Every structure is written in C-alpha cells, then in structure tokens.
Amino acid sequence: MPPLDRRTLLLAGLASALGAGGARAAFPERPIQLVVPFAPAGGTDIAARRLGETLAGKLGGSVIIDNRPGANGIVAGQVVVKALADGHTLLIATAASFAAAPALGQKLPYDVAYDFAPVAMLGLFPLVLNASPTLPVRTLSEFIDYAGQRPGQLNFASAGIGGTNHLVFEMIMQATGIRLAHVPYRGAGLAAADLISGQVQVMIDSLAASLGNLQGGKLKALGVTTAERQPQLPDLPTLREQGVDVVYPGWASIVAPAGIPAETMRTLNGAINEAMADTTLVARYRELVIEPVAWSAEETGAFMARDRAALSELVAKTGIKLTE
Structure with a gap:
C-alpha cells in the first residue's frame, strides 16, 4: 500500500474530527439538576418545579428538582459551585442569598459575582x-x-x-x-x-x-x-x-457554575425564555403571583449586579448589621 501523503493525512484528520463532532450528543446529555435552596412546597420551589416541567419539554430531556435548604442558600450554593460547569447543574439564586447576603457582609464560601454565571430569570415576586x-x-x-x-x-x-x-x-x-x-x-x-x-x-x-x-x-x-x-x-x-421612589420586586434567577460553555449558555437561556412564554407556565405563575421574565443572560447578570450595589449602598447608609 503506498504511503499516505500529507494532504491525505490532513483530509483524514478532518473527516475524523467532523465525524466525532457529529457523534457528540447534543445538550443536554443527561438530566439537568436544578438545585433549590428551600424545602419543598414554598413559592420558589413550586415555581422551579413548574419551570422544570416546561423546560424539560423544550430541551427534550428531564429536569430534576434537588431541594437543599439551609444556611441562607449556602448549602445549595456549595453543591452547584463544586459541580462541573457543563450546564447540567443549575442553582436558583435569590435576592436574599445573591444580593442581601454579600451586601450585609455575610461570610460566604464563594463569591457570588465571580463563581457563578447568570443564565436567566426564574421570575419576579411582587x-x-x-x-x-x-x-x-x-x-x-x-x-x-x-x-x-x-x-x-x-x-x-x-x-x-x-x-x-x-x-x-x-x-x-x-x-x-x-x-x-x-x-x-x-x-x-x-x-x-x-x-x-x-x-x-x-x-x-x-x-x-x-x-x-x-x-x-x-x-x-x-x-x-x-x-x-x-x-x-x-x-x-x-x-x-x-410619590415614593422605591421599586423593588423580590426575585429569583437561575445561575450555573462559572465557566459554562457559551453555546450551552445560549441553549439554556433560549429554552428558559421560551418556557417563560408558554401559556400554561404563565397561567401557573399568575396563580402563584409571580411575574415571568424573559431576559438574556447579560440582562440577568446586570440586574443582579445592580441589586447587590443598591443594597450595599443602603447598608452603608443605614449601618444595618446582621447582629444588631
């Protein structure tokens, strides 16, 4: 058999790479774990379950709700921050744990601004x-x-x-x-x-x-x-x-471990925002008195950052301390 020349080797390598890419499973490759920092049956937990049901249909996979209450969200946060940054483990982040806690100087085992990547919103809570x-x-x-x-x-x-x-x-x-x-x-x-x-x-x-x-x-x-x-x-x-210039809804968002691939982020954000427009989900959210929100990952992250900054400024002005 004649030796393979350089051009043949390059073409063979390209074909192999394309074949591997085509064989690679599309996201999600396994069930998505949505970690909720509350016990079952609360408003945020029910909203997460409703979203999980709809999201599973949009992604063609399954979404498992994993309740990890405790320590103002820290227990749940630690589960997710240690997980692979591949989009299969997500966390419900709340105003209390991702804005108020750092603003108040609570000692956290992670940095909410850098160790997590905002994906989308779960909803606004009037x-x-x-x-x-x-x-x-x-x-x-x-x-x-x-x-x-x-x-x-x-x-x-x-x-x-x-x-x-x-x-x-x-x-x-x-x-x-x-x-x-x-x-x-x-x-x-x-x-x-x-x-x-x-x-x-x-x-x-x-x-x-x-x-x-x-x-x-x-x-x-x-x-x-x-x-x-x-x-x-x-x-x-x-x-x-x-005449009172205060606008502050309660909120919950969905975050992933930092480092999630950009394509996976786009897939997740798109599917979640599609779910937010689903008529059945909207009706269920209305029953729970939750406002569905379809924001990009960037809009979600900017919203969370503004809230941390606003609460930090409030704490500085008022001198609020967790031990007061």
Missing part, C-alpha cells in the same frame, strides 16, 4: 406594603403623614434582620424621611399574625402571601413595590405612582 387594620390610615400618603408626626412611635415588622422585607422598608424610610422601629420576627408568618392583631403597624410582605388577608379585609394594602400595578389588585397603586 411585594406589597401592608398596614394593620387598626392603623387609622387608608392611603400611603396618609400613612406617611401619620408616621411623620410620630417619629419612632410606630413599628414595622420583618421576617428577620437583613431580610428582603426589612431592607425594602428601610428603602421606604430613606425615601420618605419617616422613622419607625424595626421588630424582627422568626419568619414572615409570625410577623403577619401580629400585624393583623395590631401589635405592629406595617410590614412589607410578598403579595402572594398577603393576597388572602387583603381580600378578606384582615389587612390594608398601601402600595405595591413593583414598577407596574399587579393584576391581582389592579386598583392598588405602586409606591412610585404615589
């Missing part, structure tokens, strides 16, 4: 400023006037120091100049119960958790923190509409 039925105000402006005349005499509740509902009310106080005493609870449910009974006067809470009490007349809503009014309470103005 918040509402609730007032106790015992408080003699009907509107946000009446509340601001009432509180302004009684500096330090009224209380606002939260689910704990440094939580989203604590920080958002601090934003409102910064924007309006009113001063209320902070009463942190061990969870939003306990705080809401004391708000209904009049032990505390106001509280920022999720619209999803508040809706039943608002519709039942057990609480009074003074405004939503989103940029637009919410369909569940179309007559309730936003804070900004009422």
